[in-house]
Amino acid sequence: MAVLIASAWPAAASTTTAAAQPAAACQRRCGDVDIPYPFGIGRGCYLYTGEGDVTFGLTCNRTADGSYRPFCWEYEVLDVSLRRGQARVRNDINRWCYNATTRSMDAESTWWWDVSDSWFHVSDEGNRLVVVGCNSLAYVTSVNETEYMTGCMATCPSVGRLENGSCSGMGCCEAAIPRGINSYVVGFEEKFNTTSGAVGRCSYAVVVEAASFEFRTTYVTTGDFVESTGGKVPLVLDWVVGKKTCREARRNATGYMCVSRDSECVDSRNGPGYLCNCSAGFEGNPYLLDGCQDINECEDSRFKYPCSVPGTCINTPGGFRCSCPDKTTGNAYFGTCEAKKSQLGVHIAIGTPYAL
Structure with a gap:
């Protein structure tokens, strides 16, 4: 289990100022993962939010295969997005299997996922509860089981009806999760189970990044869901850098986190809290x-040249303009640039019919 360096910080460090910045020597990469501030490794390299903080302080650990990976607490971090205010981590797949010796399912277990002491929330837009198996009902519920519960049931009428990529109930089902949660419990309903006569002996349930999950029939027929994924799948976490709205945060200049001159504040959609983005x-x-x-925009190879006439793009702070060269006129953005007609030439052309 990774140890959060954040726990070693004194309480006085919780006061941030607009001028407070991470040290220049901070490690900004672990393995092949970039670690942008407010995340960081080591004292003075990340945003410290208070005692018990488990949000922005990471460790760079050597894994079993010899590579180095960043961890937030015990969760391996796959990547961090500043603009979206998200971090992707690896989440355990929960398994419940038929025991041929006892002729019953193994004793039911529940799996807890808790980041309630952090500034993370489980993304309701980016994740889904996925259940894989036959005659399997699983659910996600709040810790006290009174705030929310959601789940679905996967069935297997016949092997021939299973279809790769389809998670609509045959061998696989999915359910949306509530907004704003930072802890949950995953469990299987005991009344529904995989039996020795069904296809596959194990059922699986996991909250997973929707975009990264694709059902394969072998997850049911050969039970290779865990083996093919290493037992872990991506999970999307939303984060904020302050638990106030943008309007409230701007009133405290010493703690306001959007310190870059060309930045703007964005209110979190998960409730009180805000993020910062670079301006357009x-x-x-x-x-x-x-x-x-x-x-x-005029020179960046990531973008198509923005002007219709080559050589007419002029970069400006936060944008660009398309300007026809000297002695030409027209529309360099949509049309063409043409040479200006000589005023003298126009005068002569008009006066010629009246010349003696």
Whole structure:
């Protein structure tokens, strides 16, 4: 289990200022994963939010295969997105299997997932509860089982009706999860189970990133869901850098996190809290002084040349303009640039019919 370096910080460090910045020597990469501020490894390299913090302080651990991976508490971090305010981590697949010796399902277990002491929430937009198996009903519920419960049932009328990529009830089902949760319990309903006569002997349930999950029939027929994924799948977490709204946060200049000049505040959709983004036409890290840099749309190879006439793009702070060259006129953005007609030529052409 990874140990959070954040726990070693004194309480006085919880006061942040607009000028407070991570040290230049901070490690910003672990293995092949970039670690942008407010996340970081080691003292002075991440945003410290208070005692018990498990949000932004990461560790870089050596894994069983010899590679180095970033961890937040015991969760391996796959990547961090500043603009979306999200982090992807690896989540355990929960398994419940038929025991041929006892001729029953193994004793029911429940799996807890808890980041309630952090500034994370489980993304309701990015994740789904997925249940894989035959005659299997599983659910996600709040810890006290009174706030919410959601689940679904996967059935297997016949092997021939299973279909790769389909998670609509045959061998696989999915359910939306509530907004704003930071802890949950996964469990199987004992009245429904996989029997020795059914296809496959195990059932699986997991909250997983919707975009990364694709059902395969072998997950049921050969039970290779855990083996093919290493027992873990991506989970999307939403995070915030403050638990106030943007309007409230701006009133406290010493703690406001959107410190880059060309940045803006964005209210969280998961309730009180906010993020920072670079303004339109800028990119970088809005949590760093001068962290948002102008995008040169005229020269950046990631973008198609924005003007219809070559050589007419002029970069401007946060944007660009298409300007016809000197002695030409027209529309360099949509049309063409043509040479200007000489005023003298126009005068002569008009006066010629009246010349003696």
